[in-house]
Amino acid sequence: MSVDLKPKTLKRKNFKKLSLNADAGVAPQATASPPPSQPFTLDKPTLQRAPSAGNLISQMASLELGVEFKIDIRAQDLRTIQELGAGNGGSVSRVEHIPTGAVMAKKVIHIEAKEAVRRQILRELHIMHECDSPYIVSFYGAFINESSGDVVMCMEFMDCGSLDRIYKKAGPLTEEIVGHITVAVVEGLTYLYNEHRIVHRDVKPSNILVNSHGQIKLCDFGVSGELINSIADTFVGTSTYMSPERIQGGNYTVKSDVWSLGISLLELLLGKFPFDMANGAVGPMGILDLLQRIVNEPPPTLPAEDTRFSPVCRRFVDRCLYKEAERPSPQQLINDAFIITSRAKQVDMKAWAMSVQ
Known part of the structure; x- marks a missing residue:
């Protein structure tokens, strides 16, 4: 299969079965784009996303501690299932998003207020919001941990x-x-x-x-x-x-x-x-x-x-x-x-x- 270089669409296949809020402008990245006339199948409670990648990046520009993204993925909605790994830069765990029942990978990044790291985090979040490829892990949302200031990102859990x-x-x-x-x-x-x-x-x-x-x-x-x-x-x-x-x-x-x-x-x-x-x-x-x-x-x-x-x-x-x-x-x-x-x-x-x- 060759790389699809056609114009992108926000109507993407709902691979993880997460339904979208009707007002949400950005859908979760997934593996393929359905025909324009094909509606999403809404078979789980709504998992809201930021209105747009641009708004998310704008909100994230200052990385103010204690300020949560306007994405309906909140710390209290995540139940840890298993710790997967940790290092100097952060940790990864398997979690359940309680409102939807979706299993995700939660990546915690210790930013330590370093400007270079902040710029890199912005870059990755922006890219992940924009990515629409079956060969790139899906991105669901992110927020700031109010107590530690760490960045928390929720992504597709690859179970193998x-x-x-x-x-x-x-x-x-x-x-x-x-x-x-x-x-x-x-x-x-x-x-x-x-x-x-x-x-x-x-x-x-x-x-x-x-x-x-x-x-x-x-x-x-x-x-x-x-x-x-x-x-x-x-x-x-x-x-x-x-x-x-x-x-x-x-x-x-x-x-x-x-x-x-x-x-x-x-x-x-x-x-x-x-x-x-x-x-x-x-x-x-x-x-x-x-x-x-x-x-x-x-x-x-x-x-x-x-x-x-x-x-x-x-x-x-x-x-x-x-x-x-x-x-x-x-x-x-x-x-x-x-x-x-x-x-x-x-x-x-x-x-x-x-x-x-």
């Missing part, structure tokens, strides 16, 4: 978790599964760049999510890299997927995302991070040594003696890890033989997702 969790639990993924994952990620990156002129900046297995329908979606673009404070956490969590030109101080480009995709594909296919960490060193100095290797050594490849991988798969990974000048963009990768072959293969992604849930 991240590819990082999946491969560490189930082992290396097959080329057929990775092929379908690759199609989704390349489509998502192409959409973000073609429609919004942005790069993801943080492509890695932990930011590629799966649900029990077998859908693959990108999350955490725009803001996550700005929220990690320590050198060690920054390098371990993100910079190990960074392109050589970015490590050397160059600007992020859409081709930087392609490098990160290539490293991620190697990790999923091999069942381990493709650069060996000497003596298990994961501290700042060990990571700095690794970054020097990424810059100075030839890029990693699939083992030549491993017969599990087809020539088209090998070539695709190699193309992702070319030096910047020769490296293709996501748009150029759409017509790669590996993408075309993967689209044509009949793979039951739903059955696979259920098996690793």
Whole structure:
């Protein structure tokens, strides 16, 4: 399926079965747009949204503590089901929106009143409101925690978790599964760049999510890299997927995302991070040594003696890890033989997702 570049519409498929207030101008982002004459099916209580993305951004511009967004998602309406993870930048939990019964992922971001972080949060919220792609996690709303000042965002809950969790639990993924994952990620990156002129900046297995329908979606673009404070956490969590030109101080480009995709594909296919960490060193100095290797050594490849991988798969990974000048963009990768072959293969992604849930 090629990326749909037709004019966007606010009449979107109600994937999560959340009905809209008649006065709400912005519908939840979801996976497809119904025909203009097709009405929404209202089969759950109303979940209101902000009147418009522009109004939300205007309200958010000052990030005044204790001021809640005018979105009908409030702290008291969220019941925590499960804590999913936490770090220096915030936490993620699975919650139920009590008025609708919808299960969501709640992301809490500690802003610490830093202007740069505030700008990044505004950027992500604006982009998430604008996104209309089956390859990007849906955004439902946000508010400010009155007591802490933290930003709380509610998003689509992907019930099978991240590819990082999946491969560490189930082992290396097959080329057929990775092929379908690759199609989704390349489509998502192409959409973000073609429609919004942005790069993801943080492509890695932990930011590629799966649900029990077998859908693959990108999350955490725009803001996550700005929220990690320590050198060690920054390098371990993100910079190990960074392109050589970015490590050397160059600007992020859409081709930087392609490098990160290539490293991620190697990790999923091999069942381990493709650069060996000497003596298990994961501290700042060990990571700095690794970054020097990424810059100075030839890029990693699939083992030549491993017969599990087809020539088209090998070539695709190699193309992702070319030096910047020769490296293709996501748009150029759409017509790669590996993408075309993967689209044509009949793979039951739903059955696979259920098996690793």
